[in-house]
Every structure is written in structure tokens, then in C-alpha cells.
Amino acid sequence: MSRYGGLHAGPHAGLYGAVAASGFRRYSTYRVATAAGVFTNTVFGFILAYTYIALWDQRPHLGGYDQSMALTYVWIGQALLATMAMMGGGFQDELIERIRTGDIAIDLYRPADLQLWWLSADLGRAAFHLLGRGILPTLCGALLFDLALPANPLTWLAFLLSVVLGVVVSFALRYLVVLSAFWLLDGAGVTTVAGLAMLFFSGTLLPLNVFPGTLGDIARLLPWSALLQVPADILLGVHTGPLGLARAYGLQLAWAVTLLCAGRALQAVATRKVVVQGG
Amino acid sequence: MADVTDALRSYWLIVVMWMRSTMTYRASFLMTTLGNFAGTALDFVAIVLMFTRVDSLGGFSFAEVAFLYGTTSTSFGIADLLMGSMDRLGQRVRDGTLDTLLVRPAPVLAQVAADKFALRRLGRVTQGALVLGWAIARLDIAWTPANLLLVPVMLISGAGIFGSVFVIGGAFQFLSNDASEVQNSFTYGGNTLLQFPPTVFAKDLVRGVTFVVPLAFVNWLPALRILGRDDPLGLPAWVDFAPPLVAGACLALSGLAWRAGLRSYRSTGS
């Protein structure tokens, strides 16, 4: 998708790699915010953990999990909360501001691809958040609760791959929300609702596997399930073997591609709007 | 006190302006309020889904949990409506726009609390109130005069306690303007915690939330009395009527914290 066509020294993998690295570095400088985030994740982890204990005491195999799996799920959820930028904290505010001030017009004329640029930056951020805000709360949870973390390093690898795919889906969802700011007046209202929806439908409040009947079946096929439910189930050993993993990755990949393409389509419409209005 | 009326008047002036501004785009306002209503109700949807699988949680029935949910959600919704944008103070300190508030003849706290007043936050209050109404209708509560009075008192005091956390969170941002998330653990975290019965949580956590950060006074203690249950810590009966006192104390404390924070800002410039 080059802008100039033909042979040229245009954007290449190295550029996007650099963008990702700088994204990682940038978020690593927010020391205080990261510490505050770790605190928040730990607090929420505790609240959910106790709630799940009460639930699984009543129904020991709820959603196909035993109690220690359910507790592990809680801490995976908290680790992925910031990684998937479920409650903001990613590129959304910046990009919305650029749209509001009209600076977006400059970005659209740059040789680098707008969507890929922000995706790279977001992947860098996600990597930092996974490490910076994921490890400590999970350790805390592991010390105080009986968790079911796998010993097999291959499982962890499979999990990480799933997290990467999840971040892409999360990015694509947020990108669509941001682009909607071109047409809507109240950006803040939409991002709040989108965040709450992301929290609920990803299974952070309650695992999608616990959702009853048809609702559960549908919820597990929605894009948000790619954010937490799918990676968590891989780590917990629910999706195992080549077929199980293929189905899991397949769902994530399908949504990633679909939503990214939708984002590009919306971006094209928005670009036309910017050009017509003169920025 | 003339200071207080001044503060309320300034707060009201700014709020009215924001409200008028949002109401000029009727359709957009309705949509975002509906969105806020639906989004905040998802917490309750999660509880509903839980109860499709279990009959009780921590020994509490669905209607009883709904009662807890409704009370904390309404209180939190009111506090969020009145001063929910206080976590933006850190941003203002960072880009220097706090100074523009200091040159106006109005108390800074009033201006910050009224900043970006979002009427759409009524959505959260409404869904909380609706759930509460349903729970009251469903439950078999002994409506003594004390219990009857306790409901509105509890809601208002709860809003006061949450509000004081918002203010303290704001004051904290004078010290460290990156740490706005810490206050979220207490406000959103507290709201999530209080949706569930105290019997679900470890004794230590319940003690912490009663004696250290008095969130238990938002709804747990008075609600348990209304529901005719004993509180898990076995506290004396009069404690259930203490929410207004606790709210008053918290608000006073938060006022002091705010003063200190502002004084520090005016002394160091950041």
C-alpha cells in the first residue's frame, strides 16, 4: 500500500520496529503512573478473587474451571487489563486530540501508513504494560491464593502469541472508536462506553465461559473474547493440542483482519472528509 | 460561612454553563446518556449472570445483592456526576492551565470540581436507582421509621464519602500528577467491592474498609441493618447510623488535604 508506487525507499519493517521500541520506552518512563496502575490492578484482583471464591464454593466446576483455575483467571485478567488498554491508557486520547485540532491532516500525508504506525506504537506499549503492570500483581496473587499457573514453557509461549494477537484485535477495536470521533461531537462519552463494553465482553468482570446458554455461545465468538478469554484459556489449558490452538488463534486472527480492514475503510472515508474540509 | 456559599455559587455557575452547552445538542446528549446508562449497567448484568448459575452469594440472595448494588451505584453515580472530572487535575497541573483558574475570583476547588461537568453521568445514577427500586420492591423489608429514613441518608452520605475520595485524590495530584489512577482503586474499586456482600471478603479486608478507608459506611453497614442482618464484624448497633458523621468527617478531612495541596502548589509552582 505504498503512496508513491514503484521502487522507492519507503517505510519498511525497520521503521515500524523503531516505532514499537519507542512506544515501549516511552511508557517505561511513566514510573509513577505504572506504580499506581500496579496498585489498582492488585486491588481489583483481590476484589474479584474473593468474589470468585464465593462463586466457585457454590459451584465447584463453574464454566469448566476449578477454583484455582478461576483464581488464576482473575490475575490473568488484571495483567491483560492494561495490556489490552481496556480502560484507556493507550493511543486513543492522543489520536482523538490530533483529529480535533486537525493535525491529523499532516499525518495522513506522511509516507508511513497511519494505521500501521499507531499499531506498532501500541504493540510497544502493550509489551511494556504486560511486563510492568502484569508481573507484580500476578506474583501478589500467586503468594496469597492457590493459582494454577502452568509449568510447561510451551504453554507460556502459546499464551504470549495469543496475547499478541489479542493486542492487535484490541487495537483494531479502539482504532474504530477513535475514528468515530470524526463524526461524533462527544468523544469522551463514546470512549467511556466503549471501555466499559470492552471490560464486560472481554470477560474481565465474569469469564465468558460462565455466561449461560446462547448468550455465552455468542459472547465467546465476539471480538472482545479475543482479548482475555482466548489467551486465558490457552494458559489454563482449556485450548490444547493443535486443533484447539488452531481454533483459538483462528478466532483471534479472523477478528484482527476483519477489524483492521474495517478500520482502513473508515480511515479512507475520514481522509476524504479531512481533504474536503481542508483539515 | 461566606466561603461556602461563594464556592457553591461559582460551582453552580460553571455547571449551568456546561449543562446548557451539552443540551444544545439534544440528540447527542440523549445518546451519550443512554450509552452511559448501558455501559455502567454492565456491572449489574455481570451480577445477573452470576445468579443464573448460583442461588446465593456469600449467603445473600439476588435481591439482597441487588440492594447492595443499587445503593452503592447510586451513591457513586451522584459523586461521579458532581465531581467526577477531578482526576483531570493532574493534566491541568502538567500543562499549566491550573494557573488560569487561580486568577479568577472563585475557589479553585469549585472550579476544578465543576470542570467538564458531564450531565450524561446521570445514566449511572439512574440505573443504580432503578436497580435499588426493584430490589426494595422485591425484598420483604421491615419498614420501621429508622429504616425508612436510613435509605436516603445512606445514599447521600455514600455520595459524600465517595466525593471526599475524589477530593483527596485531587489533592494528591498536586504532589504527583501522574498518579490519578490510585484514586480509581478507591472509587471504582470501592464501588465494585460494595456491590457484593461483606461476607464474601476476608475479615481483614472488611476491617480495612471499615476502619481505615471507611467505605463500609457507604452502604454495607446501614444496608445490612435494613436487610435485617448482622454485620460480619459484630459492631455495636449505633454504628449503622454513623454514615452522615463519617461522610462529614471525610469531607472535612478532604477539605484540609485540598488546602494543603493547593498551598504546596502555590509555593512550589508545580
Add this chain to the structure above:
Amino acid sequence: MDDDLIIELDGVEKIFDVRRRAGLFRRERRQVRAVDGISFTVPRGEMVGYIGPNGAGKSTTIKMLTGILTPSGGRLRVAGIDPSRERTRLAKRIGVVFGQRTTLWWDLPLQDSYELVRRMYRIPDHRYRINLARCVELLDLSELLDVPVRQLSLGQRMRGDIAAALLHDPEVLYLDEPTIGLDVVSKAKVREFLRSVNSEQGMTVLLTTHDLTDIEQLCRRVMVIDHGRLMYDGGLDGLHAVGDSERTLVVDFERELPPIELPGARCTRIDGPRQWLAFPAGASAAPLVAELAARYPIVDLSVREPVIEDVIARMYTENAAPA
């Protein structure tokens, strides 16, 4: 206390504690004297320029005068009020325009911001209407009243800010870099407006700026601050004399010439047919130009003003104040 003096500073200081990371665990502590014992008074109705290089302490002084910052030492009174103790009482009597930030409400239309100002400052109806009409006319705001502030250009927003600062008939007006980033037309409008407001209404104006032309066109008195100290307090001519500053005549000759040598001018630079000739700032350029035109074939010329930093730098090194 002289009733005529609306601003009084006596030995005012502002000391900041700056902490920096020096290595992994150590932290350096330094004291920065942003304002180091400044004293001056401003009588009612005067328009004063307050200039200095970046980091000199200009903004810090303004912040103390408006009640944003509390002084570390000394005595400061505006209209008899101590800004650090009675901020809101003073706020009703002053107007502030920040060059880089707006005092208006970002998402609201200009008109709504003014309405809010009217109510907040409790401006009587008839004063509000008169003031608003005058500001709208002189600052050309009539078409901007319905526009949300965030959609205004910098020049438009600045004019909007100035109007907002004057609606409540303040006794003192502070302007912190009001013409920065403005186009020529906007600058002229703003200067004209300030001139009229000062001469017709006797409003006291304190203006900080980087642009010497602002000072030249508006102020008869100028104060120079550097490193937190008042280096000069007097007229603009005196400043150039004290600073021994130079203006530069940039002349484009028809052809390349050897460096021009004329009394009262020295050639500082040559680039082909163009030469830069420096002469004392206090002197008029006219005789020099006449002399040049008589002797040499000139295609074009222009006059460059001394940069304020150079003027200050000269003053500083000449006075050799202890660090």
C-alpha cells in the same frame, strides 16, 4: 502607603527547590532564586513594560502579582491587597491575559465564556453591555462570538482573551506575552486597543514581552529583569543608552563593494552586494541612509532592531553584577 501607587514590591523573593537525579540513586538539591530581591512601584494609570530573557523571572513575578505563587520573602501589594493571602478578593480587581494559555472555556462559544465571566465577577448589566460592545468593536469580535474557543485561531483567541480580561473593569491589567505568535494585523489591533484602554480609561497595564516593538509602541517606562534582579527601570531611550545597543542597517548595493567605512557606523558582515552596518541604537538612521545614498548606488535597505537578549547581555556584562 501612597494612594497613587497601585503596585508595590519591596525586596520580593521567590526561591525554588530544584531536585534533579544525579546518577541512579542520588538526588541533587539546588536552590534557584527565580526572583532575587526585586523592588519597584507602579503608579495608577501607567503602562509599564517588563522585559528580560527567558528564565529571567518575568513570569514568576507576574504569578506572584496575580496570586498564583506565594513569595518566599519581601512585601508585595496590589491595590493595597496581599495577593497570596486574599487571592479571590484581588482577582475581582485585576485582569490577566496569558499569551500561551487561554482563560476562556475551551469547549464553549466565546459568547458563553463572556456570560460566565459576567456572572462570576458579578458585573452590573449596563457595565457589561458597554464593555462588551466596546471590546467587540475595537477587537473585531462580532463574527467570532458564536464560535467555540477551540476553533479560534491564535490571533482570534488572543483578542477574545483580552476582551474577557476587561469586561469587569479591572484596575490593573497584566499581559504575559500577549503578541507572541500573532500575525502583523492582529498585533497592530491588540496594540491599538491597549493604547486606547490605557489612555482613555487610565487602566494600569503591566506588559511582559519578548518583542521590543511592543514596548516601543506602548510603554514609556520599561523594567529589565535578568537572573531575578531588576537591571534597569526607566525610559526606553535610556535603556538603549545604558545597553549601548546597536541597530543594524542592512543595505543591498548594486554591486559588490569593499566594507563601507562611515563615521557612526561599522561594517559587521558582508555577503556579496549586501552589507550589515551597525550604528548606535539611540541615533536616527536617517543621516546615515542619506550619506550612503549620496555616495553609493543602493538597491534596497532595511533596519534591524537590537534583539532584547543582546541588549540585556550587554547590560549584564557591563554592570558585572555578582553571580
